[in-house]
Amino acid sequence: MLQEESDLSLIIAQIVQKLKGSNLYSQLERQAWASLQRPEIKLESLKEDIKEFFKISGWEKKLQNAVYSELSVFPLPSHPAAPPEHLKEPLVYMRKAQGSWEKRILKSLNSMCTELSIPLARKRPVGEQKELLNKWNEMGTDEPDLSLFRPVYAPKDFLEVLINLRNPNYENGDSLSFRTHLGLIQVPLKVKDIPELKECFVELGLNIGQLGIDDSTQVPPELFENEHVRIGQKVLAQQDSAAAQQYIRQGSPTALRAELWALILNISSQPEDVLYYEQLKTNVIQHDLLVDSLIYKDVKLTASNDDYYFVFEDYLYQVLLCFSRDTSVLSHFAFNSASPPKSYIRGKLGLEEYAVFYPPNGVIPFHGFSMYVAPLCFLYHEPSKLYQIFREMYVRFFFRLHSISSHPSGIVSLCLLFETLLQTYLPQLFYHLREIGAQPLRISFKWMVRAFSGYLATDQLLLLWDRILGYNSLEILAVLAAAVFAFRAVNLMEVTSLAAAEKKNHLRELKSMSLDDIVKIHGLFWLF
Amino acid sequence: MSRVLVPCHVKGSVALQVGDVRTSQGRPGVLVIDVTFPSVAPFELQEITFKNYYTAFLSIRVRQYTSAHTPAKWVTCLRDYCLMPDPHSEEGAQEYVSLFKYQSPSVTFPKWLSHPVPCEQPALLREGLPDPSRVSSEVQQMWALTEMIRASHTSARIGRFDVSNRFLLLGLLCPEQIRPDGLLYFRWMAVMT
Numbered sequence: 215m216l217q218e219e220s221d222l223s224l225i226i227a228q229i230v231q232k233l234k235g236s237n238l239y240s241q242l243e244r245q246a247w248a249s250l251q252r253p254e255i256k257l258e259s260l261k262e263d264i265k266e267f268f269k270i271s272g273w274e275k276k277l278q279n280a281v282y283s284e285l286s287v288f289p290l291p292s293h294p295a296a297p298p299e300h301l302k303e304p305l306v307y308m309r310k311a312q313g314s315w316e317k318r319i320l321k322s323l324n325s326m327c328t329e330l331s332i333p334l335a336r337k338r339p340v341g342e343q344k345e346l347l348n349k350w351n352e353m354g355t356d357e358p359d360l361s362l363f364r365p366v367y368a369p370k371d372f373l374e375v376l377i378n379l380r381n382p383n384y385e386n387g388d389s390l391s392f393r394t395h396l397g398l399i400q401v402p403l404k405v406k407d408i409p410e411l412k413e414c415f416v417e418l419g420l421n422i423g424q425l426g427i428d429d430s431t432q433v434p435p436e437l438f439e440n441e442h443v444r445i446g447q448k449v450l451a452q453q454d455s456a457a458a459q460q461y462i463r464q465g466s467p468t469a470l471r472a473e474l475w476a477l478i479l480n481i482s483s484q485p486e487d488v489l490y491y492e493q494l495k496t497n498v499i500q501h502d503l504l505v506d507s508l509i510y511k512d513v514k515l516t517a518s519n520d521d522y523y524f525v526f527e528d529y530l531y532q533v534l535l536c537f538s539r540d541t542s543v544l545s546h547f548a549f550n551s552a553s554p555p556k557s558y559i560r561g562k563l564g565l566e567e568y569a570v571f572y573p574p575n576g577v578i579p580f581h582g583f584s585m586y587v588a589p590l591c592f593l594y595h596e597p598s599k600l601y602q603i604f605r606e607m608y609v610r611f612f613f614r615l616h617s618i619s620s621h622p623s624g625i626v627s628l629c630l631l632f633e634t635l636l637q638t639y640l641p642q643l644f645y646h647l648r649e650i651g652a653q654p655l656r657i658s659f660k661w662m663v664r665a666f667s668g669y670l671a672t673d674q675l676l677l678l679w680d681r682i683l684g685y686n687s688l689e690i691l692a693v694l695a696a697a698v699f700a701f702r703a704v705n706l707m708e709v710t711s712l713a714a715a716e717k718k719n720h721l722r723e724l725k726s727m728s729l730d731d732i733v734k735i736h737g738l739f740w741l742f
Numbered sequence: 743m744s745r746v747l748v749p750c751h752v753k754g755s756v757a758l759q760v761g762d763v764r765t766s767q768g769r770p771g772v773l774v775i776d777v778t779f780p781s782v783a784p785f786e787l788q789e790i791t792f793k794n795y796y797t798a799f800l801s802i803r804v805r806q807y808t809s810a811h812t813p814a815k816w817v818t819c820l821r822d823y824c825l826m827p828d829p830h831s832e833e834g835a836q837e838y839v840s841l842f843k844y845q846s847p848s849v850t851f852p853k854w855l856s857h858p859v860p861c862e863q864p865a866l867l868r869e870g871l872p873d874p875s876r877v878s879s880e881v882q883q884m885w886a887l888t889e890m891i892r893a894s895h896t897s898a899r900i901g902r903f904d905v906s907n908r909f910l911l912l913g914l915l916c917p918e919q920i921r922p923d924g925l926l927y928f929r930w931m932a933v934m935t
Binding site: 292293295296300304305306381383401402403404620 | 791793795796828830831832833835836837838839840
């Protein structure tokens, strides 16, 4: 009991510390001072009266939302003896693997830099700055020569690294034994089984209404949809993050989605936020980074070729170029197993005062990175709001999809969860695919790394991301991937090669599938 | 009251094995680590901190010297304290752990609980089973439907099927899997509204 109490006070202290430096704190202070003018605030009961005032005026709610946000994002404080690396990633061998992977990426980036003789960063001449400012809203019309650039890595390279992950303390042996994992992932992470998933995702049970399924034309709206929309409006009126997160587990009505997501992510567009975005924009105008070319290349290769997203090309540049320069993103590395690449000013190698992170936000984009932003363009049209939402989504969720860690929402756990589900409930299919050299993970990995962006139709994708926000977990991606395989099990049993499995329409054309179809099947899991 | 680190000497781990035979298959699951305290002055042990490395359960025994003439005896302070809820997975495998002395007013030498609070078992208890008679009447209705459909020999998919204003059935029917006792083989999902 003593331990729990001390844990709680540690958490409280940590949150208070964090919030003290935030905007909200200064706003609350100002409000408290201003409230002294009010007649109901009496000197004898100052503390209680101000608290009451905060409650009535909605400021208490804002504070609650901020606290809830901190609890959702930041991990619990760890043991006092634990070093900071332990918070990033507790398992030493995973930290090492992540470190080697990062070295490889950097090497690749540096060699590209040397080959093309392009500096990592340069200041733009004034003429170029003016030009860029003028065409800020139509950067997509630019056709720079990007033929020599290549993405630093693609998801399949990352998959190879994950396949080779080994726990040095785990006896696997080279020969197949009952202890060998049949799938590609060989590390014994704890993943949820179906009973645990059922308990966790209880609102996705078949006896609870879901948007995307129970609002289809055959189902009369009085049954579920109308009531759900009404509750959604009420939740928004209350401006309660926790309630919104609970509500969205059953899906969000399209009209309310943008506001609900902003509420859950605790994003409110304050003038300071708009100003911050403008500052980032200025940084983009003034300096050119090598990473910018990688972003251009990625957008041109992925989002621009996508039927749903090509219209948002300009928005993507406006968000991603600013994202690369946003040093506030660096704070998430405290709980990300990855570390930002550090470089030193020329001639000052090893001196910490001359260390800089490259890119400034520490995140090197890979092939398909822009697809994290693209679906958000349907919801937000104001660049600074779109930017804030994306940044928050990245530091809460997306970073876990491309770094090596043992976190339950990390990509390694998702891969293992996918393989375990498939082996347990579709053993014949799993065995068949394995025999023909088409390990299922090789097919589904790219879906999970991109959180299905570009693979599912946008309306379905947004319903999926509703659940990611609602449950504050990415495990649903693995369950969906397994469900897709289950859905197409019959067809997949007929294929004879990996290429055939991927080429055949039934997996390529995920876009024609609706969550409705998939969930009916993935609902089967609930029955087993 | 200030707390200080007590200098101690941690010996290497010794495997507990039956017999002398050392085979690769017969790897022992129990290792013993001796910790000695070189300082002669008595102290009150408050906390033990360590970093785990794939140990699932921990027991601590202390050799207590009570007085000059009685021989020292071994006391179990902690028995099978769970460090890894699932020893075959990575949970808790490399965590930092602190073990505290519980407040015990009467004894000067630390008296630890010999049966500490066991680590939490994940509770997969089903709360509130449904009423059996209700379930059986609903099952009866489903069975009757099954019989009806089997009799009509169709392999067509049934989408949502309105049985009554209380039931909504979703089903995929695989007639080749019908058996005389019928029910369990159908993938019926009953949704009560």
